[in-house]
Amino acid sequence: MPKWLPKDNLIKFINQVSAHAALFAQQSFYGHYHLVPVKEWQVDKHTFGAYRPFEPLKSVFFPPRESLGSLFQPNSDKDQPDRIVFGVKNCDLQSLRVHDYVFLHSDPIDPEYSRLREKTMLFTFDCTDCLEICFCTAVGEQPFPKSGFDINFSPLPDGFILESGSVRGETILTKCAPLLEEATASQMAERDAQRQNLSQRIARQATEKGLKPGLDFQKAVRNTQESALWKKYAADCVECGACNMACCTCHCFLLVDGLSAAGNNDRVKQWDSCLYRNFARVAGGANPRPLRAERLYNRFDKKFNFFKDKLGTYACDGCGRCIEACTGKIDIRDVLAEALHES
């Protein structure tokens, strides 16, 4: 049953659940929400964010640079503390379907990802606002989570509706029972209206960009491989890879060897970009995608065709981060709209 957390009890709740866990939350600076580790919750600093932060959630499980240790002396398994990420939004939550598929559900399991995922609880939040670039409704999502969270928070003016989505989430709600009340039908109705309003607002702004809900992006991408549109947009691509780094679903990485500061031969797993010229190049020089247009197409093919076949969903959750990040001002919504138009 949904619970009600009065606003006055929020800090008590945070302190209670975080007594034995490391926290992540959001912090607003330089015009963005940022995903930050929290040592001690400060009410004037830490927030849950009205929409997703600048940094993708994947960085919590799949760090930008992860040392795997010395070649023949791997890192010993450190004691990983429990962690809680506060304020996760649905786009980021859904992006974990891609990472779970790659690192957990496809044999062999990535041990580090698995460990971090296991030890991390996700406290999701309904979005209460959106950015102009948000378009989750176009890829079959909505600005609030339906499943996959431990506890979801729906903020209302005087408090929060809390729902558990896992056994460990339910356990926490039970432990915190003295701080909680039963959510009332009118609170639920208010929450639903709020959700509907924001969903409609996002659907409206995405539709204005040519992306109404329910469009078939897989077909659009499949049918336009030979189109000149990829060349047109690739003309503005400077191969910086920012779209991949910012993306909540991009999972590609590179294994890099080199000398550590201590003088050991170390291996690092670091994020990679399929827009980089040498991404698929082999020794000897052969390159299946020598042209930027081919690499740009490949990015869309992977997101809207490959993963649609493998997972049944796009590897895009409409977070708009690539639009924000692109140095060449390539807007994924324009590319998709044009591909739809041509298909």
Place this chain on the structure above:
Amino acid sequence: MNPKLYLPIAATLEKVVEETHNIKTFFLTPSSPLAFLAGQFVELTVPGVGEAPFTPSSSPAISDRLEITIMRAGTVTERLHALAPGARIGIRGPLGQPYPLDLFQGKEILIAGGGVGLAPLRALLFALFEDIGKYKKIIVRYGARSPEDIVYRQAVEKAWNKADALDVMTTVDKGNAFWTGHTGVVTSILDKNKLKINPAAAVAVVCGPPIMMKFTTLKLLEIGFDPDAIYLSMEKNMSCGVGKCGHCRLGPYYACKEGPVFTYRQIMDLPKIWE
């Protein structure tokens, strides 16, 4: 397999044999036995430099000592070629899918190799020799750029040619004063009548540079092979080797995971497979 998915185990370089001016065979002893099946690959690490994928060329029946034939082609191979016996390197694997030998049983097997592409096919031959009675006929057709570029020269010219169970023929693109064999690209020795093969009851296994694989495949289709019966080793940038890093994607597949050996049927409709 090391439980640390992306880290190698150590291996000692025991011996290096120079095959041609740019190809060497490396004899390795892994710190613990590494059992592989023909067609599977490993990642070799030159400490401090990086990792690259190679298919062992020795018998899959032997797991405590591996032979890997490597052409100097890039950063890692350049450094491998500079190593002397005694060097410690890293090895990770086995990775990928092996040749489906159970599907080869009772069939005629045509093995077509180009250049250093004969290396994985040598491991396949060793595997076939283990149970030679199960296969109807084994034909090897090998093309090298010149007589100086032929790998496993001793084996190709002496042992394999004399083995009753094997029908071996080598061709070179360009001969020299001492070359008495066939001259021409490998497709020129894939004539249906001269091969004495029944494509309907045969499989073809092809490994070589992309251009060789492309024209060999076209030739095999021309002489009646079904796309399901042509096995190709696809060269892709296989980095993590376990289907996670994304570099070696080939349409719906990861070459490192579903491959590196694919039937032509699996990939024939994908764009630009030979590039």
